[in-house]
Amino acid sequence: xxxxxxxxxxxxxxxxxxxxxxxxxxxxxxxxxxxxxxxxxxxxxxxxxxxxxxxxxxxxxxxxxxxxxxxxxxxxxxxxxxxxxxxxxxxxxxxxxxxxxxxxxxxxxxxxxxxxxxxxxxxxxxxxxxxxxxxxxxxxxxxxxxxxxxxxxxxxxxxxxxxxxxxxxxxxxxxxxxxxxxxxxxxxxxxxxxxxxxxxxxxxxxxxxxxxxxx
Numbered sequence: 001x002x003x004x005x006x007x008x009x010x011x012x013x014x015x016x017x018x019x020x021x022x023x024x025x026x027x028x029x030x031x032x033x034x035x036x037x038x039x040x041x042x043x044x045x046x047x048x049x050x051x052x053x054x055x056x057x058x059x060x061x062x063x064x065x066x067x068x069x070x071x072x073x074x075x076x077x078x079x080x081x082x083x084x085x086x087x088x089x090x091x092x093x094x095x096x097x098x099x100x101x102x103x104x105x106x107x108x109x110x111x112x113x114x115x116x117x118x119x120x121x122x123x124x125x126x127x128x129x130x131x132x133x134x135x136x137x138x139x140x141x142x143x144x145x146x147x148x149x150x151x152x153x154x155x156x157x158x159x160x161x162x163x164x165x166x167x168x169x170x171x172x173x174x175x176x177x178x179x180x181x182x183x184x185x186x187x188x189x190x191x192x193x194x195x196x197x198x199x200x201x202x203x204x205x206x207x208x209x210x211x212x213x214x215x
Contacts, residue, residue: 002048004077012082016118019126029180030131032187035059035103040197041091041124042108044205049212050074052090053205056100057197059190064200068097069208081115081140084123091120092127104187105132105176106198112181113153113161113174115141125177132176133187135198139163139172150185166193 041054049071056066070093076085087109095105110119111134121134142155149165153172161174162184171194173184188195 002074002076004079009079009082009085012085013116016116020117020122023122023126023177028178029183030104030178032183032190035190037065037100037102038104038106038195038197039095039098039100039102040106040108040195040201041095042198042201042205043087043091044202044209045074046209046212048073049209050087050090051205051209051212052087052094053201053208054091054094054098055197055201055204056098056102057200062196064197066098066100067200067204068094069204070094070097071208071212083109084120087120088123088127091124095124095128103131104179105130106195107132107134107176108136108198108202110134110136110140110172111161111174111176111179113140113142113155113172117160119174119176121174121176129177131178133173133179133184134161134176135171135173135195137169137171162188164188164193169194 039056043050043052051071053069055064057064072090107121111121119134121132125132142153144163145152151163153161163172175181
């Protein structure tokens, strides 16, 4: 098991804050009318081993066009707020294996809905210089409003993302990179709720690990 390094963690926390201050893409956001192909990436774990699955998907279809997986040792322990230390390096490698020229990446993790506005989806999008959104199953910061199956999430009065409910399951979506927060509801609606590509990537990552353990 990789060991935690408090100096490294403190450095990356400060780096998150610094990069966030530099990010300004108000005039450079995705045109959703041109989005036809998306990619989705998720990870699963078994002990020190992690499996990363990425799929390429055409919106409106029920199966992937392309899928890739890789298995490796988790490069860093899980640290709340610093998930990118653990998942970004292998996810970046997996995404680069896709042959599909996708226009939007769906990430199992937070975007700006993060205590330092710098979740996993932000770092992946910034590194790839392509649009990303983060979709997570738990809330790290902010307060929810609204009711039924949809609402806003704000922190210090700022709109950072939205919560959605599908089949009694709640998830939180926020911009990662090159996506405006007000585009999030339209993106989720285009998938009819929780995006199928991300669900597929989640199942694929777990299935690959299961097969590995049986080998």
